[in-house]
Structure formats: structure tokens, C-alpha cells
Amino acid sequence: MPLSVSELRSRGAAFRDLHNGPEPFVIPNPWNAGTALILAGLGFPALATTSAGLAVTLGVPDGAGLLDRDMVLANAREIVAATPLPVSADLESGFAGTPEGVAETIRAAADAGLVGGSVEDATGRPGDPVRPLAEAVDRVAAAVGAARGLPFPFTVTARAENFLYGRPDLDDTIRRLRAYEEAGADVLYAPGLPSAEAVRAVCTSVGRPVNVLAGSGQPTLDVAALAACGVRRISLGSTLSRAALGGFVRAAREVLDHGTFGFVEEAPAYADVNRWMRRPPVPRIPDTDARE
Secondary structure: OOOOHHHHHHHHHHHHHHOOOOOOEEEOOOOOHHHHHHHHHHOOOOEEOOHHHHHHHHOOOOOOOOOOHHHHHHHHHHHHHHOOOOEEEEOOOOOOOOHHHHHHHHHHHHHOOOOEEEEEOEOOOOOOOEOOHHHHHHHHHHHHHHHHOOOOOOEEEEEOOHHHHOOOOHHHHHHHHHHHHHOOOOEEEOOOOOOHHHHHHHHHHOOOOEEEEOOOOOOOOOHHHHHHHOOOEEEOOOHHHHHHHHHHHHHHHHHHHHOOOHHHHHOOOHHHHHHHOOOOOOOOOOOOOOOO
16 A cells, blocks of 8 residues: 555655764665564664575676666665555665656656665766766766655765775765765765775765765764764665575575584474564645645
């Protein structure tokens, strides 16, 4: 059942306000309804989707252009429906070749119950991985324009992808993030920053909340260290899904290589897993507004 406008307003406002709290918050990335339930039960305040986690679930490589908008938003709908938490999505490069297409993706994300989404400046072209700045700015502006036209707060995160694609140019990354801020982005994000100094430089160079990918380039920085750099939001990206895969592979290798089953001692009890999957009631807020 689709969320009402009132529910979307509540979730959207809660997500927006998290970025202005006294401390940075960690936003973990479930890859299906079950992992969303577990993370919500542990007490996280918001969730974000992961393209890499979804790709593994579907048995395809991430970053190969094999996930389309319909697949990503279908996954997002399952995660949104699982808990009362606000959910933001990895919308990659907007699944569109034009700014108008990016705007349509934002509206489709809102229809899926999302209250936030990230748009990156990657092209998907191996020989030319990052868009020219003017083109990228137009796409961010289109996303922001679509978000502002919604009847609830929708947080747009603009991503500068230099460090993920072999372009470790901090000055250009900051230039891009400043331009995305000017275009109206609510949150700024440069995954792969290599050090605390780089994170601090980004945070002090812009006026909007900064998201940092935990463990990417600076794996020793914990929440307190990132807070000291000025970070407002910390995402986990594909790390939880990869950690789960690591446990799966270790268990399988133990059986195959040693013929033992020691991994069972660390596996959650069947009853516990079933208990985690009991969905809490999602409050239904009466909606007096008709969706346009």
C-alpha cells in the first residue's frame, strides 16, 4: 500500500532533521526487506539502499549498467514498506541521459515512498567516467527542482565521483561540490576521500551537510573522528552486504576444506532470525491531502 502524503511528510521531515542534529548519524544500507527489518530493530534512525547489495542479490556485477530504474525502485519499495524509517536511495546517475530524465527519476523515487536520493556525476563510460561540470550541475539542478515540487521534504544528495574513478583531484572535487551546493543540493558527498585531511577540507569548503562513506580510503576513522572533521552523515555503502558475504564464504569454505561446522556456533539461532522478521506495525497517518 503506498504511503500517504502525511506519512511521507513525517518521514521526509525526520530524515531532513537528522542532518541538523547535534551529532552525525550513521545510515546503514540494507539490500532487502529482511535486512531493513534487522537494522531498524537495532535502532538505526534511517536507511539507504545499496546498488552493490542489490546487484549481488540478483547475481549480477555492480557498476556494469545492469540495474535499471525499475529494478532499483522495486527494491526500494520493499525496503520502504518493511519499517517506519525514512529511506534514501542510491539513484546512481539518475538513470537518464538528460536533466529532464533525472527529474523524472526523482518523481518516481518519491512515488516509491523514498524521502531522499543521491545523484552522481559518473557517466558509466570507462574512457570518460566523470561528466563535465556544467552538465553535472544541470542534472543536479533538475533533481533539486523535481524534489522541491513534491508535497513533502525530499533530500537530494549530490555526489562527486572523482576518487572512485581514478581522478584523485581534491580541488576539482571541492569545486564540483560547491557547484552542486549552488544548484540546491541538500547534502554533498564525495565517496573515496583518502584521509582525514581530505574529509576536513571538503567539510570546511561547503555550507551543506557532508556525507562520508565509512571505511573508504580512511578505514581507521570512526564516528568520533569523522565528527571532528565536520561530517554530518556516515553511510556504509556495500560494506554490510560484503561483510555478510564474507561470513557466507568463510562458512562454506570451512565445510568444503575441513569438513567441519564450527561456523554454526556464530550463526544466529533460527528462532532469533524469525523474531527479527516480525514486522512492527507501521503507523497509518490519516491523509487529508490528495496527491496530484
